[in-house]
Amino acid sequence: xxxxxxxxxxxxxxxxxxxxxxxxxxxxxxxxxxxxxxxxxxxxxxxxxxxxxxxxxxxxxxxxxxxxxxxxxxxxxxxxxxxxxxxxxxxxxxxxxxxxxxxxxxxxxxxxxxxxxxxxxxxxxxxxxxxxxxxxxxxxxxxxxxxxxxxxxxxxxxxxxxxxxxxxxxxxxxxxxxxxxxxxxxxxxxxxxxxx
Numbered sequence: 390x391x392x393x394x395x396x397x398x399x400x401x402x403x404x405x406x407x408x409x410x411x412x413x414x415x416x417x418x419x420x421x422x423x424x425x426x427x428x429x430x431x432x433x434x435x436x437x438x439x440x441x442x443x444x445x446x447x448x449x450x451x452x453x454x455x456x457x458x459x460x461x462x463x464x465x466x467x468x469x470x471x472x473x474x475x476x477x478x479x480x481x482x483x484x485x486x487x488x489x490x491x492x493x494x495x496x497x498x499x500x501x502x503x504x505x506x507x508x509x510x511x512x513x514x515x516x517x518x519x520x521x522x523x524x525x526x527x528x529x530x531x532x533x534x535x536x537x538x539x540x541x542x543x544x545x546x547x548x549x550x551x552x553x554x555x556x557x558x559x560x561x562x563x564x565x566x567x568x569x570x571x572x573x574x575x576x577x578x579x580x581x582x583x584x585x
Contacts, residue, residue, distance in 0.1 A: 402511075407581035411567065420563075428559040435552060476528060476553045481506065483524040487516070507579060517577040518568045521561050528554035 411417045484506050485494065492510030512520065529551045536547035555562070568577070574585040 402578065402581075404581065407578065407583045410577065410580050410582050421560075424560045424563060427562065428556055431552070431556045431559065472549065473553055476550055477557055480524040480528055480554055480557050483527050484520060487520040487523055488512070509579075511576050511578045513585075514568060514571060514573055514575045514577070518565060521568060522565045524554065525558050525561055525565065529558065 409417060411420065416423070481496075481504060488494070488508045488510065491512075492508050495505075495507040495509070497505050497507065508520070532547040533551045536544045536551070539547060571582060572584060575582050576585060
């Protein structure tokens with residue numbers, strides 16, 4: 390079951406046995422600032438690295454089909470919004486695919502730009518890492534590898550998908566690294582972990 394915009398009931402867990410996933414109170418309190426910083430760095434990185442052809446080619450393709458420049462700008466913006474929304478929903482879908490049969494899910498909104506998918510299950514390290522990383526693998530790593538064998542518009546589109554997903558996945562990137570730093574016999578539940 391998926392609960393939209395409401396929290397799931399907590400499991401009966403003894404939190405004296407569980408430690409916060411991020412131990413430092415200051416980092417926990419400022420976690421989203423780190424996420425937004427990474428998001429900003431990833432957002433400007435194509436321009437900073439002088440590798441922004443993929444963004445320009447998508448807009449230029451629309452301009453070739455529409456003679457009116459004002460209409461072309463509007464069509465380009467709408468096309469970019471449609472691509473970004475599609476990537477966003479695919480990203481969230483890949484999170485859900487990993488765990489939808491195992492437990493109930495809560496999808497909540499935190500007031501920023503993120504939807505949070507909270508599973509109501511205790512997960513081992515491998516499953517939790519896959520849950521956190523599958524959108525990065527499916528929408529950033531795989532398309533970047535495939536783009537090496539493409540050229541033209543398809544290469545630009547795949548690189549654009551990679552870039553947009555990396556920006557969307559900023560919190561996932563940080564969490565995936567933190568998950569890998571925990572021992573192999575670790576269990577995770579709603580921002581806490583413990584060793585088996």
